[in-house]
Amino acid sequence: MAGASGGAGLLVLVAGSAAVAGVARRVAMSAPLLLVVIGLAASYVPGVPAYTLDPHLVLPFVLPPLLHTAALESSYLGLRANLRPVALLSVGHVLFATAVIGVVAHALVPGLPLAAALVLGAVVAPPDAVAATSIARRVGLPPRMVTILEGESLFNDATAITAYRVALAAAVGEGISWPRGIGDFLLAAIGGVGVGLVLMVPLHWLRTRLTEPLLQNTLSLLIPFVAYAAAERVDASGVLAVVVVALHLGHRSYEVDFATRLQEAAVWKMAAFLLESAVFALIGLQLRLVVRGLGPHGVRQAIGYAAVLLVVLIAARFVWVFPATYLPRRLIPSIGRRDPAPPWSTPLVISWAGMRGVVSLAVAFSIPLTTHDGSPFPSRDLLLFLAFGCVIGTLVVQGFTLPAVVRALRLPGPDTQRITLIEAQAQSEASTAAEDRLGRLLARPENALPAPLEERLRRVLERRRNAVWERLGQVNEVTGESADATYRRLSREMIAAERDVFVGLRDARRIDDEMLRTLLRRLDLEEAAVERLED
Known part of the structure; x- marks a missing residue:
């Protein structure tokens, strides 16, 4: 994927980016920003190889594992309960932002074709809510807000990539009309969901039939690439296929054995960490080459364009989110009765949680070098620079300030006492059922155990039953710890x-x-x- 002195260069890239990301975590810095800065500095060091990323390999090999990891950890039931706000953000907002950025970029940059400007719009339209949700959990946002941001991050990529491909087809000279483009968009979306629905059941069935955790996790590593390739083969949305399959597998993960679940969680966290770190490092390493290729657009002029588009991008989210939050409740009273309007602070935080991230950069890398007639893609380096500017700008402006915004608004965080009480009640019911089954099993002669082992089983049950209740109790006056x-x-x-x-x-x-x-x-x-x- 990255060409630099063969395998040795790729190994150095992965190891170096992982080390920098690890340091960023230790010192509580933004890992993406530090990776970009270190990568940019390294690009000027003599002897550092020139890393390149094949545009044709980005979408099929970078996006599927990242989306699969996020979808596995998402809540299918939570997404279903918040389908309306998730759809308004992941589809409506992305298309709105694509159009706004495309029109503004077309008017702002002399000679930039509208189709190429819309390609840029689709690249920077989808927020990377993974970064937002990590901050949201740390500062204690309400669970529903976290679920909405997670749902947006899963499906907005599919909308953006489908819009990107429609705009790209026009930009490279395929002669596509807008009615045909809209039709292709709808077919790709419906087809991606359909492919995911077709694949999810047999893939889950196969996972449950494999009894060796290593084989199950080998299959797990292949699933996102299989789903993506199968959907793309029929001109459907591979991103949607990956998300649908992963949501189903995550929802039914209790049906595989514990060893598989433990290994799978560790493997996918590592894969996502390495991929995200490597992509952000590549941004820094390639910025120097992109700046060199700006052509008639000077660096100062390109920075000015990026600043304008950054402001427009942030403002466009506010313009969409506030009406999308309150208008449906005004227009359809039944929605308001079923789901009362939230305070203004809720859409404000969702609007501000619009950081762009690794998906936008991966899609930006996939912009082809040439059009169908062999001529250079219009202002490709400038588009890359503007995409980098929007991503880095939102990470700096919004990512650094989101915790302060949340604290200033004093949003009600999760009710930990209520959550713990619900958990304790669920554990109590489960322990009672386990105790009843244990009693029936021990009554059979073939299950006879020595008294000490029987008592150990009962103590394990009692321990699990009491562990959650103890978190509701008094803390130790000396240590400040709960008994648990x-x-x-x-x-x-x-x-x-x-x-x-x-x-x-x-x-x-x-x-x-x-x-x-x-x-x-x-x-x-x-x-x-x-x-x-x-x-």
Whole structure:
């Protein structure tokens, strides 16, 4: 994907971008911004290879895993309950922003064709709500607002990429008309959903039939690429196909075994982290080349264009979100009765949570170098620069200030007491059912256990039943911890002591490495269970 001295250059890129992103997390900085800055600085270092990204490989190999990861962790039920606001943002706002940016860019940049300007509009139209939701959870936004932002981030990419392809077809000279473009847009959207619906059931069936976690996770890694390729083969939206399949798999993930779920979560988090880090690093590394290719547009002039488009992009979201929040309730009274209008602070925060991110940059990289007649794509380097400017600008202006905006508005955060109470009630019902089943099983002769082991099973049930209730109790006056937090801390200390003994026995040659791995695996599972209680 990135050409720079073969595999060695690619390895350096991935390792370096991961290291920079890791440092950013440790020092609480914006990883995308730091990656761009370091990448730009590295591009001027003698001996650093020139990295290039093949436009034809970006969409099929970068977007599917990123979208698959986000969809797996989303709530199907939450999205269904908020279908109207999600659709207004992910479809309506994206098309509105595409048109506004396209028209403004066409009027602003001399000689820029409208079709090429609309390509830019589609590139920067979809907000990357993944960044917004990570901030939202950290500052404690209401759960419904987080769900809406997550839903927007899943489906707005499909809208933007479909609009991008319609505008791109006109820009490269395919002779497409706008009525045909609208028809292609609708067919791609409907087809993408259809392909996802067709694939999701057999893929889930296959996942549940594979009994080896390594095979299940190998299939998991292939699924987004299969879904994307299958949809694109029939000129449908591969993005929508990936999202539909991943939503179904995430909704039914309880039907696969625990080992698969643990491995899958870790694998996809790592894949998303590496991909996002590498793409942002590539932005910085390529900015120098893009600036060189601005041609008649000087750097100062291009920065001016980018600043104007950034203001328009931010303003366009406000112009769309506020009417989309209140007009439907005014026009259709039943909506207002079923879902009362939120305070003005809610659409304000959603409007401000419009940071652009890795998807916009990945799509920008996919703009072809030439049109169908072999001539250079109109102002391609300028379009890339403007896309970079919009993404970086929203990350700086909105990303850095969103927590302060949320704090200033004093939005009601999640009711942790109520959430914990609901969790405790659910756990109590589940533990009662498990206790009843255990009683029936132990009554059978083939399930007879020694009294100590039987008592251990019952203590495990009682522990799970009480763990959540304890979080509602008093905190320790000395440490400030709840009883549950103290239990987790002491459990970790006990596990650490056992682990030290096992390692010491291995070093003393009293047990071998194979036995050490077996014993550590048991401790790892116990520690994972303890850590899971903190989520």
